[in-house]
Each structure stands twice: as structure tokens, then as C-alpha cells.
Amino acid sequence: SASTTTSPTHSTQPSEPPTPSPDHTVPVVVLVGRGALAEPLRQNTHTQTQTRTQTDSSQAANRAVATAQLDSIQQHTIQHCSEATEGINAERSLTGVLTKAEQDKTR
Secondary structure, rough: OOOOOOOOOOOOOOOOOOOOOOOOOOOOOOOOOHHHHHHHHHHHHHHHHHHHHHHHHHHHHHHHHHHHHHHHHHHHHHHHHHHHHHHHHHHHHHHHHHHHHHOOOOO
């Protein structure tokens, strides 16, 4: 009798990571002196400082505009209150004159 053997199509062994081919490039970390890093760091710091300064001056300009608007609103409010007070005083004065006229008429 002939015996047949079947090999499993899927391996039960965990798959190994593929080994890199000879032309595979591996990133290499190169240590450089402090001088080489100083310039990019200085430029980065300068850019951050410039951005911060622009943001600060922009915020200062916004505060100046808001303050001017508040001052304007305050001036208008004072003016309206003053006009309203004058109107109330005039009304009281007129009421007083009318009341006195009524009293004089009834005498």
C-alpha cells in the first residue's frame, strides 16, 4: 500500500521578521559637536521669540482697541445719564411750576 503524507500549508512556527537585504539602508545617528547644533537652535529660539513678540504686540493692539471702545461707551453713557438727569430736573421744575400755578388759581 502506498502512503501519502500531507505537509501543513500554514507553519505553526511564529514568523520571523524579514532579514534586511544587503542594500537595505539603516539610519545612522551621527554625533556632532555643539557648534553644529547651536545655529539651528539659535534660529529656532529667534523664531519663537519673534512669534511671541508678534503675538504680544497683537494682543496689546487688541487691548488698546477694546479700551478705546470702552472709553467711548463710557463717554456716551455719561452723556446719556447727564441728559436724562437734566430731563428729570426739568420735569420736576415744570411740575413744581404747574403745582404752584394750580395752588395760585385755587386761592
